[in-house]
Amino acid sequence: MPKDDIRVRDKDDSSAEAMKSASSQSKAAPEPEAAPPESAGKRGRPTQRRRAGPGRPEGVSNVRDEILDAAEIEFANLGYAGTSLRNVAEAAQVTQALINYYFGSKYGLFEEVFLRRGRQIADDRMQRLEELRRSGKPPAVADIVRAFLMPALSMRSTAAGRTFMRLQARLHTEPPEISYKLRNEAYETSTRLFTETLRDALPHLSEKDVYWRMTLMIGAYLYAFSDTHRLEEMAPGIVNPDDPEEILKAITSFVTAGMLAPAP
Amino acid sequence: MPKDDIRVRDKDDSSAEAMKSASSQSKAAPEPEAAPPESAGKRGRPTQRRRAGPGRPEGVSNVRDEILDAAEIEFANLGYAGTSLRNVAEAAQVTQALINYYFGSKYGLFEEVFLRRGRQIADDRMQRLEELRRSGKPPAVADIVRAFLMPALSMRSTAAGRTFMRLQARLHTEPPEISYKLRNEAYETSTRLFTETLRDALPHLSEKDVYWRMTLMIGAYLYAFSDTHRLEEMAPGIVNPDDPEEILKAITSFVTAGMLAPAP
DNA sequence: ATACTAATTAAACAGCCGGCCGATTAATTG
DNA sequence: CAATTAATCGGCCGGCTGTTTAATTAGTAT
Numbered sequence: 001m002p003k004d005d006i007r008v009r010d011k012d013d014s015s016a017e018a019m020k021s022a023s024s025q026s027k028a029a030p031e032p033e034a035a036p037p038e039s040a041g042k043r044g045r046p047t048q049r050r051r052a053g054p055g056r057p058e059g060v061s062n063v064r065d066e067i068l069d070a071a072e073i074e075f076a077n078l079g080y081a082g083t084s085l086r087n088v089a090e091a092a093q094v095t096q097a098l099i100n101y102y103f104g105s106k107y108g109l110f111e112e113v114f115l116r117r118g119r120q121i122a123d124d125r126m127q128r129l130e131e132l133r134r135s136g137k138p139p140a141v142a143d144i145v146r147a148f149l150m151p152a153l154s155m156r157s158t159a160a161g162r163t164f165m166r167l168q169a170r171l172h173t174e175p176p177e178i179s180y181k182l183r184n185e186a187y188e189t190s191t192r193l194f195t196e197t198l199r200d201a202l203p204h205l206s207e208k209d210v211y212w213r214m215t216l217m218i219g220a221y222l223y224a225f226s227d228t229h230r231l232e233e234m235a236p237g238i239v240n241p242d243d244p245e246e247i248l249k250a251i252t253s254f255v256t257a258g259m260l261a262p263a264p
Numbered sequence: 265m266p267k268d269d270i271r272v273r274d275k276d277d278s279s280a281e282a283m284k285s286a287s288s289q290s291k292a293a294p295e296p297e298a299a300p301p302e303s304a305g306k307r308g309r310p311t312q313r314r315r316a317g318p319g320r321p322e323g324v325s326n327v328r329d330e331i332l333d334a335a336e337i338e339f340a341n342l343g344y345a346g347t348s349l350r351n352v353a354e355a356a357q358v359t360q361a362l363i364n365y366y367f368g369s370k371y372g373l374f375e376e377v378f379l380r381r382g383r384q385i386a387d388d389r390m391q392r393l394e395e396l397r398r399s400g401k402p403p404a405v406a407d408i409v410r411a412f413l414m415p416a417l418s419m420r421s422t423a424a425g426r427t428f429m430r431l432q433a434r435l436h437t438e439p440p441e442i443s444y445k446l447r448n449e450a451y452e453t454s455t456r457l458f459t460e461t462l463r464d465a466l467p468h469l470s471e472k473d474v475y476w477r478m479t480l481m482i483g484a485y486l487y488a489f490s491d492t493h494r495l496e497e498m499a500p501g502i503v504n505p506d507d508p509e510e511i512l513k514a515i516t517s518f519v520t521a522g523m524l525a526p527a528p
Numbered sequence: 529a530t531a532c533t534a535a536t537t538a539a540a541c542a543g544c545c546g547g548c549c550g551a552t553t554a555a556t557t558g
Numbered sequence: 559c560a561a562t563t564a565a566t567c568g569g570c571c572g573g574c575t576g577t578t579t580a581a582t583t584a585g586t587a588t
Contacts, residue, residue, distance in 0.1 A: 055533025056585045063535085077439055082345030085576065095537055100577065102535095166437070172492050173434040175341055183494065191498065211499045212488075212514035219487025220480040228436050229483070230447065234456065235475045249528035250476035257525030264513035319563025320555040327565080349546065359567050364547065366565095 064102050067092045071099075072113050072160065076167035080110055080178055111182060114171060117155065117164045118186030124151035125190045129197060141201050142256045148194055149221055149251060153244055156225060169226035198259070205263055217255050224251055328366050331356045333424065335363075336377050340431035344374055344442055375446060378435060381419065381428045382450030388415035389454045393461060405465050406520045412458055413485055413515060417508055420489060433490035462523070469527055481519050488515055 070092035074083040085106055089096040103109040128147035132139040139147075155161035171179050191214070199210050223229055224247065231239050240246060334356035338347040349370055353360040367373040392411035396403040403411075419425035435443050455478070463474050487493055488511065495503050504510060 053533085054531065054587045056535070056583095058534060060585085061535065079343050079345055079438070081343055082439075084574075086574080096576085097538085097578085098536065106576065170437040172487070173430070173437050173490065174343070175346075179492075180494075180497075184497075188498075191494075195498070207499070208503050208510075209514065211495055211503050212510075213518055215488055215493045215495050216484040216515060216518045219493070220484040222487060223436070223483025224476075224479055226437065228443075229479045230444075230455075231475055231479050233444070233448070234452075234459070235471065239472050239475050246472075246476075250473065251480060253525045253528035254477055254480045254522035258518035258522040261517045261521030264517035317563080318557045318561065320553095320565070322564060324555080325565065348544075350544080360546085361548080361568085362566060370546065 063092070063094055063098065067094060067099055067102060067109070068113055068116065069160065071109050072167060073163055075110060075113055076163045076170065079170050080106075080174055085109075107178070110178070114167065114182050115186055117161070118168070118182070121151045121155060122187050122190040124154075126193060129190075129193060138200060139197065141198070141259050142252065144194065144197055144201060145217070145252055145256050145259060146248075148217070149248070149255070152221060152225055153248055156244065156247075162227060165225045166227055169222045169228060172222060202259065209263060213259050216258065220255060221251060327356070327358055327362065331358060331363055331366060331373070332377055332380065335373050336424065336431060337427055339374060339377055340427045340434065343434050344370075344438055349373075371442070374442070378431065378446050379450055381425070382432070382446070385415045385419060386451050386454040388418075390457060393454075393457060402464060403461065405462070405523050406516065408458065408461055408465060409481070409516055409520050409523060410512075412481070413512070413519070416485060416489055417512055420508065420511075426491060429486075429489045430491055433486045433492060436486060466523065473527060477523050480522065484519060485515060 067088065071083070071088045074088050074091065083106075085096050085099050088109070089099055099109060103112060125148055128150065129139075129144070132143055132147055152165065156165055171183060173179075195210060195214050198214065199205075199207065202210060205213075227241065229241075231241055331352065335347070335352045338352050338355065347370075349360050349363050352373070353363055363373060367376060389412055392414065393408070396407055396411055416429065420429055435447060437443075459474060459478050462478065463469070463471065466474060469477075491505065493505075495505055
């Protein structure tokens with residue numbers, strides 16, 4: 001009985017090239033060139049109804065979001081290579097061709113799944129940082145750490161949000177061709193902003209040390225928020241990884257102390 | 265031009281069942297039931313030559329290890345689902361059938377790739393902990409942290425070791441059917457030992473808090489050691505993620521301070 | 529109605545997947 | 559030498575992959 005997981009990778013077809021074909025060359029989903037500029041999406045986004053005209057109006061179907069929701073679960077559980085568009089289509093109760101119609105390619109779908117919530121977290125972070133700055137004096141390290149972590153933590157309040165956090169943890173371990181562009185697009189600006197703010201709050205540290213501690217904080221929260229750790233396995237009943245208060249206290253005290261440690 | 269990555273997942277064939285078939289039922293590579301008990305491996309391990317007998321002697325080929333080395337790279341770069349036995353075979357310059365001959369199945373191969381170095385790290389950790397205990401008084405938190413991190417750090421001194429650390433970071437995000445059993449088998453005993461030692465060294469913390477801080481430490485080091493972080497991208501030239509001294513100082517100071525933080 | 533466009537479908541395509549088999553070669557013993 | 563066992567090979571199988579195409583349906587404006 002032949003069974004198991006499979007994957008394919010073309011030898012002479014670099015993944016980078018495959019990526020490129022994602023956002024370009026989508027004949028089935030042509031870019032609306034004369035569309036309103038604020039909706040730079042690729043197709044059928046449920047934006048406000050287009051200016052009238054003959055033909056069926058665009059954006060009246062909610063199938064697009066149902067595909068994104070189903071894909072989020074599949075990608076989070078099985079990774080990029082492990083996910084098949086057939087399973088996504090089945091879970092979203094649509095035909096497989098619809099996915100290519102809306103997203104052009106598998107990578108195009110992955111891109112939108114990740115960016116829709118990734119951008120949301122990044123925006124939330126920057127907004128909290130801005131509020132911190134508006135309230136006068138330079139913010140304390142603990143406040144900066146909280147502003148960085150809270151958006152991801154509140155995302156965990158819904159099942160879909162928790163799924164996304166698992167997807168995000170996975171993304172960081174995917175091959176560079178898949179992951180680099182996406183996490184840069186989502187997080188580069190906000191992470192750079194936090195690093196600078198942290199530098200000002202930790203003047204006794206070198207630039208290098210601040211970068212390292214940012215990295216360690218990111219690794220810690222990705223793992224702690226991803227539900228992939230072995231905590232409940234090792235300490236069943238003792239730890240409740242779904243209690244946001246518990247998580248917040250545990251991680252902020254640890255990370256803040258780490259940030260404030262004397263220069264190594 | 266059809267191209268891209270593919271994967272398959274049977275609908276009514278749970279992965280867990282697929283796993284099971286890995287270590288059992290290998291007809292081509294039968295378990296040597298009357299073999300010396302210390303070599304509990306599945307086949308052809310280059311153990312000491314077997315007691316004489318007719319036929320070609322076992323374990324004179326080093327192909328087995330070449331397959332493991334090639335598979336380690338593929339699994340680390342592309343994940344479990346993303347890796348194909350064909351590519352592994354090509355990289356190891358053997359036929360695909362040989363992989364099944366030696367390892368029974370794709371999962372059997374993955375299992376051995378992970379455990380051979382995972383166990384090594386776990387053993388190294390416990391040995392260092394034992395030495396710490398032998399040297400009299402209860403060990404300090406900083407010493408415990410170092411004993412936990414050093415084995416993984418020194419593994420990074422070779423290219424293959426760095427590859428394994430990436431594989432390990434990936435393993436933690438793989439689906440439970442693939443990952444749980446393996447990381448438990450490799451790390452459960454040593455992690456439990458470290459947690460207990462840490463409890464004694466941090467009497468002001470509750471059991472729950474110690475578990476959380478272990479989790480945060482693990483997340484931080486997995487990410488920092490995996491070469492998947494964006495450090496050199498964000499700070500090109502400033503940070504050298506390959507300098508073990510730099511890494512050691514950065515992570516031990518951060519983690520030790522986090523461990524010693526007041527109870528949340 | 530009819531023209532027009534978006535949304536959706538079924539079917540097919542070309543290609544890679546893991547597992548398995550029979551046959552062959554290599555190395556040893558008696 | 560023959561017998562025996564390990565190691566290795568080439569090739570096939572059913573099945574799943576992402577993508578494409580041609581055709582159809584749904585909804586709106588004239």
